[in-house]
Amino acid sequence: MISFQRATLAQELTAALQGKSLLGDAHNGLFLAAPRRTGKSTFLQGDLLPALEAAGVVVVYVDLWADVRRDPGSLIAEAIAHALEPQLGLVARAAKKARLNTVKVGGMEVDTSKIGKVDGLTLTDALRLLHQTASKPVALIVDEAQHALTSESGEAAMTALKSARDQLNRPGEVNLMLVMSGSDRDKLLRLVNTASAPFYGSQIQRMPTLGSDFIAYVASLIEAQRPELKPVDQAVLQQAFEVFGYRPQFFMGALGQVLSPLSALTGRFEPALLEAARQRQLNDEAQMASDYLGLKPTEQAVLWRMLEQGARYRPYDAEALRFYREKTSHPVSVAQTQKALENMRQRMPALIWKSARGEYSLEDAAMHRWFEALVDAGKWPPSPLQGMLALEDE
Ligand SMILES: Nc1ncnc2c1ncn2[C@@H]1O[C@H](COP(=O)(O)OP(=O)(O)O)[C@@H](O)[C@H]1O
Ligand SMILES: [Mg+2]
Known part of the structure; x- marks a missing residue:
């Protein structure tokens, strides 16, 4: 399985989240929408998360689809608690040694028995604590964020995140960055488009699909492994990728099949790939x-x-x-x-x-x-x- 790194996009978004780009208001929250299986989670975890960490940010990632039976509100709280654990471990040990039930962290009283759990703290407190104990800005990435809107506690969590952002950030100083992704623009819109929506006024961006640089990378891999296929017709590859709905998994799977020595393919592999893409499209439609x-x-x-x-x-x-x-x-x-x-x-x-x-x-x-x-x-x-x-x- 190959993984194509999207470093440039990750750098751009990191700068935007830090409030360093001139345009846009990503520092107020970045909302990214793109269809399912087009590589959002892979990008958020594999590219954006390390880019933010390299920029000195503590990152908390939570996927609300990881377990759809779980309540979105508690999934978010748990992810923050999990990130807090290593930070608070030190504080908690120090407190125990001194036989203290509560410690002061950054001007906040924290009950040491509750350390590691968010229950005792509000989401805002937990995020502030994470920010202060780490002495770094915090980024919270909520994948499939629209799922929060399916429960009242999830909705309340979103409202709490917005209030945390307003409390922690100041003009010119971004301490809490929020990234929300979703597979459906219309649903994500409900987070931003009515006066009562938690992030009223923010814009939803379309997360770019993998582009021609991805196709060029794949072509170079094929040419390196199978020199006899040089030059690979990138235009047809691109076309097939589009017909696959920009979904890399299906594209790569079909590519593996047409390139397999077992495929009994006689002519070039590119038209066969395009044919597989069309077949897939017909199947998807027939399924619906x-x-x-x-x-x-x-x-x-x-x-x-x-x-x-x-x-x-x-x-x-x-x-x-x-x-x-x-x-x-x-x-x-x-x-x-x-x-x-x-x-x-x-x-x-x-x-x-x-x-x-x-x-x-x-x-x-x-x-x-x-x-x-x-x-x-x-x-x-x-x-x-x-x-x-x-x-x-x-
Ligand atoms: N940058 C990439 N390079 C190669 N394959 C990728 C890449 N991004 C995604 N994929 C493939 O596509 C699949 C779906 O990606 P995923 O990130 O889960 O999509 P989404 O979160 O948008 O539904 C992954 O399991 C992986 O096989
Ligand atoms: Mg995903």
């Missing part, structure tokens, strides 16, 4: 079609409305109920709508996402693109034939 077709009529109508309305979706307004009725040819009540939404949320994998405030959206933003493409092609709703493709391949 079969998911859709497997739903009950009411669920289909509700999903259709969500696909059509996007961020404007309101589940129970008169127009929505009229829409469901028209599509199912029978009246659909609010309770039935609710049940349909709940069913689509409970299924594995879930089709629907629900925030703590009862807002609904699609779990996978790729479905919107699929829907729009079918509508443009005059092929919506999907026919059972499209759904079959996915099953054949299983």
Whole structure:
């Protein structure tokens, strides 16, 4: 497995977070969105985290998807507590020696029995303590941050982080950097776009996908290992990567297959790679079609409305109920709508996402693109034939 380092992007973001770039307000929080599997977590952990550490920052990383059954609020608290442990170990040992129950750290009273746990401290206190004991600025990276909005305690944690930022930072002095990433721009937007949102006013940036430098790197690896394939057609590689939706894992997997001595491939490998990409795209689409077709009529109508309305979706307004009725040819009540939404949320994998405030959206933003493409092609709703493709391949 190869890993392509994205040092330049990591440097740029580090400078922006420190408030060193002229433009932008990353020092108030950096919000990065990009589709699933395009390399966000890999970048955050493998490139950004070490770049920040090299710049003298203590970094706390937490992935809210690491265990979706766990409460997002406590996951964040735990990650901070974990980072505090090595710092407080010293303080705690000193306190024990002196038989003290509380110690003063940076002007704060800390109960030594609670050291290592955040329960006794607020998130703000814990972050301040981390900052003061380490004598360094702190960066908190929350991966798949939109997941915090699915519970009240997660929402409260986000509000607490914003308040911690406001308390710890001063003009020209950034002590707490916040990085929030997400697989869905619309959901991440809910952290910033209403007056009651925790980070009201911040901007969501699109995290760049791996680019032509990644393709050039892969091409150079192929040429080094298989000199007879020189020169590798980078334009076709790039095209295949795009068709794979910029998802390196699928791209590299298919590349491994077409380059394998067992592939029985006669001509060049590049067109075969592109063909594999197209096949994958067809499969993805067929999977979505079969998911859709497997739903009950009411669920289909509700999903259709969500696909059509996007961020404007309101589940129970008169127009929505009229829409469901028209599509199912029978009246659909609010309770039935609710049940349909709940069913689509409970299924594995879930089709629907629900925030703590009862807002609904699609779990996978790729479905919107699929829907729009079918509508443009005059092929919506999907026919059972499209759904079959996915099953054949299983
Ligand atoms: N820089 C990279 N170089 C090579 N492979 C990568 C890179 N970034 C991601 N990948 C591959 O893509 C997969 C998905 O990446 P990940 O970071 O988990 O995506 P995301 O967090 O956006 O869902 C990884 O398991 C890895 O195989
Ligand atoms: Mg990830």
